[in-house]
Amino acid sequence: xxxxxSWGLADQAVCSLxxxxxxxxxxxxxxxxxxxxxxxxxxxxxVVLNVSRGLATDPLVVRFSGVPAWAWRPAAARSxxxxxxxxxxxxxxxxxxxxxxxxxxxxxxxxxxxxxxxLLLQDAWRYSFFAAGAGRKAFTNDILxxxxxxxxLVLAARTSSVAPFxxxxxxxxxxxxxxxxxxSRIRPRPGAAREWIREQRDLGYRYLVExxxxxxxxxxKAYGLGAIIGVSAVGTVRGAELLMGPFLAVLxxxxxxxxxxxxxxxxxxxxxxxIFCLVLxxxxxxxxxxxxxxxxxxxxxxxxxVLGQVWLPASQLIVPASLGVxxxxxxxxxxxxxxxxxxxRRSLRCQLFASACYLGGGLxxxxxAGTVGSAWGLAAATFSSSAVWWLYLRSALRERNxxxxxxxxxx
Numbered sequence: 001x002x003x004x005x006s007w008g009l010a011d012q013a014v015c016s017l018x019x020x021x022x023x024x025x026x027x028x029x030x031x032x033x034x035x036x037x038x039x040x041x042x043x044x045x046x047v048v049l050n051v052s053r054g055l056a057t058d059p060l061v062v063r064f065s066g067v068p069a070w071a072w073r074p075a076a077a078r079s080x081x082x083x084x085x086x087x088x089x090x091x092x093x094x095x096x097x098x099x100x101x102x103x104x105x106x107x108x109x110x111x112x113x114x115x116x117x118x119l120l121l122q123d124a125w126r127y128s129f130f131a132a133g134a135g136r137k138a139f140t141n142d143i144l145x146x147x148x149x150x151x152x153l154v155l156a157a158r159t160s161s162v163a164p165f166x167x168x169x170x171x172x173x174x175x176x177x178x179x180x181x182x183x184s185r186i187r188p189r190p191g192a193a194r195e196w197i198r199e200q201r202d203l204g205y206r207y208l209v210e211x212x213x214x215x216x217x218x219x220x221k222a223y224g225l226g227a228i229i230g231v232s233a234v235g236t237v238r239g240a241e242l243l244m245g246p247f248l249a250v251l252x253x254x255x256x257x258x259x260x261x262x263x264x265x266x267x268x269x270x271x272x273x274x275i276f277c278l279v280l281x282x283x284x285x286x287x288x289x290x291x292x293x294x295x296x297x298x299x300x301x302x303x304x305x306v307l308g309q310v311w312l313p314a315s316q317l318i319v320p321a322s323l324g325v326x327x328x329x330x331x332x333x334x335x336x337x338x339x340x341x342x343x344x345r346r347s348l349r350c351q352l353f354a355s356a357c358y359l360g361g362g363l364x365x366x367x368x369a370g371t372v373g374s375a376w377g378l379a380a381a382t383f384s385s386s387a388v389w390w391l392y393l394r395s396a397l398r399e400r401n402x403x404x405x406x407x408x409x410x411x
Contacts (some may be wrong), residue, residue: 007135007257010102011126021389022149022383026165029157037104037162041112045119046089048216052120054208056082057127062339065131065260066267073186076128078196081189083124087117088190107163121188122173125180133259137183147178206344210351211222217355221362228366237371240317244325247291251284251329258332262340272335276398281333281386285326292322313371320375327382334389344394350392354385 026038060079064072091113098110120147129138181187197204225237227319241248258280265276295318303311331354338347358381365377 007130007139011135011139011142014139014146018142018146018149020190022153022169025153025157030160030162030165031337032402034160034162037108039164040105041162041166042106044094044109044112045116047212048086048116048265049120050211051090051208052083052086052124053127055086055197055200055204056080057124058207058211058339059203061127061131061229061259062263062342063200063205066133066264072132073184074304075295076132076184077186077189078192080121080124080128080186080198080411081191082193082292083120084188084190085193087120091116104162107161110396111163111166111170115167115174118174118177119170121177122180123182128184129180129361130257133260135257137180141176141180141183144179145172148172148175151211165285203342203344205350210348213355217359217398221359224359224363225366225371228363229370229374237317237374240321240375243295243314243318244291244321247288247325251325251332258336262336266340270400273340274393277333277337277393279333280336281330284329284332288322288326288329292326293316296320315377316372320372320379322380324375324379327379327386331382331386331389334386334393337393338389338396341396341400343392346392346396350385352388354381357381357385380398 007196029036056079060075064075092115094109094113096113098106098108098113100106101109122141125141126138129135129141149168149172152171153165156164156168262273262276266273295315298310298315300315303315335347336351338350361377361379361381361384362374363377364378365373365375367373369376
């Protein structure tokens, strides 16, 4: 288990560094306005990615983690085929939007429509490999994408438009996605997309709503802060998030493997699932608080060297930001247990409640006490939602135990 989690952390480190390097290079090459256009394409990809994961890869991770290869392989073929279908449909929509828009935004969305299937498939292979316990393959795949994108970005920099950078980003993902087929020796089956979505509809539709509500609440919170306080508040909050960046990278890396590992625990020793989730959640919360303590010791000179003028206002948010991330880490343990139990209905209710708390706490705090109030409101929201996650996990485990006892008595 430690080895598989280590590969998850290593893979996420590569992804985080790659995303940071791409963003920084594009920003330096194009300037503020063009980088804003590239960011619109990036954010749109994030929304589509949540749709793809909800319908295709999340059900795969829940139901086919730790299963024999003869069960995983056909499921992975149908799941990745579904991803290609989603990329094709939503990519066509981006093409239509791009062709109808004037200015630099149109070509950027047109390029995004072309590369979406490859981008989504490369992400799907990462989750598929972790479901199979083959995190090394996901790490190798991301290393390849990081190497391929370097010459493509250099070529794109010879132009002054956004579309070549989108093609470079998506082209590298497409190469890695093709390599994923060679690594797994699996050919995706787009023709089985309808069958996969129908079979997994009890999970897929709920995970779709979960994922979209999570990203949607974050976007609405950012827009709301800009309207209530001003755009500078959005930058200050973003600065605090950057300070928590190393721990957030750990959090995202572990999220690749927590559900597969919880599913393995459930199959092999179901009575240990609660302990697994508790250790996971408390460990993440304690690590977040430890990282927050380290940030409080950073001298102002070092902070200003890293963030410039953003450091001073962002440093005032370190305590509430650390508590907020600690609350989120505590909830991740319970969320992994609910996913492993395939308790999609309970998981959806928890996520909708968490999204509402996140939005209400962030904006309500902003109204009362500005940027600092927003940060404390988010911290309170994460701990409240984590409590709900744990209550629902306990009820799901209780229901499963009662069902198991009933089956034993019937037999």
